Amino acid sequence: MKILVVDAQGGGIGRQLVSSIKQSIKDSQVWAVGTNVAATTAMLKAGADRASTGENAVAVAARGADVIVGPIGIVIADSLFGEITPVMAKAIAQSNAKRVFIPFNHCDNVIVGVSSYSTGKLIQEAVEQVQKLYKADDWQE
Numbered sequence: 221m222k223i224l225v226v227d228a229q230g231g232g233i234g235r236q237l238v239s240s241i242k243q244s245i246k247d248s249q250v251w252a253v254g255t256n257v258a259a260t261t262a263m264l265k266a267g268a269d270r271a272s273t274g275e276n277a278v279a280v281a282a283r284g285a286d287v288i289v290g291p292i293g294i295v296i297a298d299s300l301f302g303e304i305t306p307v308m309a310k311a312i313a314q315s316n317a318k319r320v321f322i323p324f325n326h327c328d329n330v331i332v333g334v335s336s337y338s339t340g341k342l343i344q345e346a347v348e349q350v351q352k353l354y355k356a357d358d359w360q361e
Contacts, residue, residue, distance in 0.1 A: 221248050221354055224285035226278060226294045226312065228255040228303035231262030233322065233343070237289055238266040240347045245354050251285065253277045255303040279311040287353055288312055289346055292321040292331060320349045 223241055227234025231254055238250050252268035254260030255278075264271040272281065282288060293299035295313045297306040312319065322342045323331045337345075 221245070222251060222284060222286045223248050223350060224251045224253065224281050224288045224317065225263060225268070226253050226255075226281075226288065226290040226308075227259045227263065228291075228293070228300040229259060231259030233291055233339070234259055235262040235266040236339075236343045237346065238263045238268045240343060241289070241350060242267040244347055244351055248354065251281050253281050255300070255308070275305050275307050278308040282311040282315040282317065285315060285317040287320060287350055288315060288317045289320045289350060290322065291324050293324065295319070295321070318353050320346050320353075322346050 223245075225234050225237045225241070227237075234252060234254065238252055241248060241250055249270070250268050252260060252263030252271040254263060254271070254273050257273055260271050260273040288294075291300070294304055295309050297304060297309040299309075324342075
């Protein structure tokens with residue numbers, strides 16, 4: 221299973237996702253794409269198998285991913301303080317991959333119905349969803 225983690229800014233969410241996914245799905249391939257070098261570096265240090273940076277990297281990786289994981293802002297153009305370009309948002313939204321989004325109320329985007337869960341709890345739930353996808357589709361390659 222090729223799991224693409226996309227993050228922006230300092231890569232803190234992506235770092236936690238990469239680390240948790242690598243611990244819970246041992247034979248997964250985790251690709252990390254950051255909108256900037258800091259985000260990419262954080263995810264690479266957390267154990268990502270592959271890492272790249274920038275708009276074209278998001279577009280290319282989204283085409284090859286089985287699952288894409290990240291904050292909901294990765295499919296909203298100009299979100300995450302402008303780091304998500306329209307090309308990035310479109311590439312993720314149009315990918316054939318399953319998508320697992322973490323619902324953060326940031327950058328003037330409010331997701332109704334989202335409780336005030338901690339970041340750790342949201343990441344845990346996202347990883348659990350990826351695990352369910354892994355088990356449901358029997359991704360052993």
